[in-house]
Amino acid sequence: MRMEMLLHGLHKEKKSGKCILRVSFHRQGPTVGDVDGDGRTDVVVPTVSGNIYVLSGRDGSFVRPFPYRTHGRLMSPVLLVDLSRREEKMKGLTLVTTSFDGYMYLIDGSTACADVVDIGETSYSMVLADNVDGGDDLDLIVSTMNGNVFCFSTPSPHHPLKEWRSSNQGRNNVASRYNREGIYVSHASRSFRDEEGKHFWVEMEIVDKYRVPSGHQGPYNVTTTLLVPGNYQGERRIVVNQIYSQPGKQRLKLPTVPVRTTGTVLVEMVDKNGLYFSDEFSLTFHLHYYKLLKWLLVLPMLAMFGILVILRPQEGAPLPSFSRNTD
Ligand SMILES: [Ca+2]
Ligand SMILES: [Ca+2]
Secondary structure (H helix, E strand, O other): OOHHHHOOOOEEEEEOOEEEEEOOOOOOOOEEEOOOOOOOOEEEEEOOOOEEEEEEOOOOOEOOOOOEEOOOOOOOOOEEEOOOOOOOOOOOOEEEEEOOOOEEEEEEOOOOOEEEEEOOOOOOOOOEEEOOOOOOEEEEEEEOOOOOEEEEEEEEEOOHHHOEOOOOOOOOOOEOOOOOEEEEEOHHHHOOOEEOOOEEEEEEEEEEOOOOOOOOOOOEEEEEEEEOOOOOOOOOEEEEEEEEOOOEEEEEEEEOOOOOEEEEEEEEEEOOOOOEEEEEEEEEEOOHHHHHHHHHHHHHHHHHHHHHHHOOOOOOOOOOOOOOOOO
């Protein structure tokens, strides 16, 4: 595919029989994913004139029925996210973007049918995806020029690879990771917990769905870092570096820190093309000891209260008197 589409000015020109699309970019760049769900990579290009083009990654031809036309400028990359519901077969991706007409568009990649949300504000930043309010559904985050941050819940279940937390996903990746390529920490490992032993396990999975002819994108250079905040006086960064040749599940042993603190485990992966992927989760160390202290205080109080209730004086009984009986 000709990368001349990254140049300025929106022109279509015929050069040696190839159609070259030139679009104007300011902040908005292309994003990559299988938009229509046919198994082939597509490139999504928003333009200042308000059009969203989808180009075939194989030959740069237009993927129909795109382009989709919004009624305002598009000033940010288009988020590509799988919004299929639970138990629903994934058909393609949903294109999510804000336009300067004040709407947020959710465009189905296979049909180009859109749902719009009236925000009434404009935005220069990409719509992001993450699970911010807990639960297990994916949320969409829109920040606007008026200074508002909107969070929209979706009916789609959350998966770490569906997250899109910054426009370049940490470094240099503009491709949708879910069902494509990435690394994530398993649900059991990432659930919030306290670690007390000498070591703990991190279970992660390297996903690589690239097929023939490109084949797998390995070897995968995986760096796992345990970050602890300043109150820990030992070695602040515990780093384990490993190179895997195949995708799949991996387990890794990390040492716990000897003090009561919080920590974050950051898993980073660089594939053979230098593309960067990351995932992270937080946990605590030795907090149960602290919880025990709480019970040490509360249990005697509860016991005393119970004794007082059982041994309370019968109603109508005279108060004990310590005055001398003079009769
Ligand atoms: Ca496709
Ligand atoms: Ca959520």
